[in-house]
Amino acid sequence: MNLSNKNIIHIKEDGVEYLQFKELLKYSDKIQHCYSLKPLEFSDKNPKSQPNYEKMCDILGMDYTKIIKSTQKHTSIVKDIKEFTKEKFEYVDGFITGAKDIPLVTKYADCTPIILYDKNKNIIGNVHSGWRGTLKRISQNAVELMMKNYDVNPKDIIVCIGPCIKQCHFQVEEDFIYQFRKEFKNIEKYYKIGEILDGKQKFYFDTTSLIIDNLIEIGIKSENIYDSGICSVCNKDNMFSYRAEKEKADRNMNIIMLK
Numbered sequence: 001m002n003l004s005n006k007n008i009i010h011i012k013e014d015g016v017e018y019l020q021f022k023e024l025l026k027y028s029d030k031i032q033h034c035y036s037l038k039p040l041e042f043s044d045k046n047p048k049s050q051p052n053y054e055k056m057c058d059i060l061g062m063d064y065t066k067i068i069k070s071t072q073k074h075t076s077i078v079k080d081i082k083e084f085t086k087e088k089f090e091y092v093d094g095f096i097t098g099a100k101d102i103p104l105v106t107k108y109a110d111c112t113p114i115i116l117y118d119k120n121k122n123i124i125g126n127v128h129s130g131w132r133g134t135l136k137r138i139s140q141n142a143v144e145l146m147m148k149n150y151d152v153n154p155k156d157i158i159v160c161i162g163p164c165i166k167q168c169h170f171q172v173e174e175d176f177i178y179q180f181r182k183e184f185k186n187i188e189k190y191y192k193i194g195e196i197l198d199g200k201q202k203f204y205f206d207t208t209s210l211i212i213d214n215l216i217e218i219g220i221k222s223e224n225i226y227d228s229g230i231c232s233v234c235n236k237d238n239m240f241s242y243r244a245e246k247e248k249a250d251r252n253m254n255i256i257m258l259k
């Protein structure tokens with residue numbers, strides 16, 4: 001199936017499929033990016049992933065030996081990469097940089113990929129917002145770090161939200177709602193009451209809307225936010241989904257680099 005829509009273009013090239021944001025393609029002289037699709041897998045646990053980084057970087061005109069990535073742990077920690085490093089990051093779930101030719105990578109099976117781009121200061125960010133990271137406001141942390149380290153004005157930042165588990169499939173229970181209610185106001189806005197299964201009330205949670213509101217709260221303009229609108233579970237034939245595939249799920253990659 002072709003996943004292209006008003007914000008996204010679905011590309012098939014050399015037997016490889018990936019998504020790009022139309023808005024970011026307007027700055028293709030300055031940045032390169034993509035969200036990978038099946039069958040290419042990018043799990044750190046899977047030894048088959050390594051050649052895939054090489055293959056994808058070849059297509060995108062990136063040097064795979066310069067990739068910065070982390071063993072993501074659903075934290076709210078964002079790291080500023082000032083220059084290339086061979087450091088193995090752990091407990092880091094987001095990166096920002098103003099340095100050119102350093103591809104920033106995050107990996108996914110349902111969590112929310114967030115790309116940040118300040119076109120004035122030419123600063124990028126790549127954030128993995130799992131539900132725990134969303135609860136701990138990782139997207140706001142990334143914007144704050146861009147403001148602090150590069151004097152970025154949030155009004156200049158373009159935000160692109162990649163495929164993730166959407167409300168149609170994000171079934172949660174009372175304990176989940178409870179944690180979010182403690183952290184955020186008007187939490188009722190972000191969920192629908194679902195069915196009762198095995199005596200437990202189910203809810204359907206909309207993490208994308210919450211992330212968008214968090215970004216607006218910190219100064220991002222709503223017209224600068226582009227949502228892929230793609231649910232990773234609905235589209236499990238095209239992308240890895242933990243909800244749909246459980247432990248078997250491999251990972252999709254979100255990559256962005258300043259040229």
Ligand SMILES: [Zn+2]
Binds near residue numbers: 232
């Ligand atoms: Zn869905």
